[in-house]
Amino acid sequence: MQANDLRRGTTILFQNEIFIVTEFRHYTPGNKRGFVQATMKNLKTGKMLQNKFASDDTVERAVLEPQACQYLYQDHSGYHFMDLESYHTFALGDDLIGDAKYYLKENMEIKVHFHEDKPVMPELPKVVTLKVTDSPPWVKGDSVSNNTKPAVCETGLKIYVPIFINEGTEIKVNTETGEYAGRA
8 A cells, every 4th residue: 555545543564563553644845745744653562653654655554353352351461352263362461452451341342453363452342331430529619611520430540520420320431532421
């Protein structure tokens, strides 16, 4: 594929590593050749990298195969999953899980993307249901117009919720933005 075809979420092979494009911008300065400025995240190390590609540069796309998996548990060696077809278990480290750890609940079914039979990244559903474990009572006059208060969910996620949400309430959370999406 050409560098002009890069989009957010595209996975590519760059310098013999798998990267996911997090941001991109196409520039066409005056009388010069156009180029694409891409910000990419290394899926193995989690490091961010910026690179400038000429518009006609060829970029190799990394083909990822999604497989249905079940999240089992977390321990010192990582986050453990089971492939639902082969019942093979494997662990993903903190570097590959990243902020997805705040949305994982035991026995939850998600897709994990594999490259050459190695797990490289989890794919979360757009919305997950989490139980609020800590939410202080709201006091009238705490806010001017936006009636929200802080809350902590069962996975450790800190989020702002409406004032009527109490401890023990199950809420829906958008996994892309990390924001409250409604009651469960």
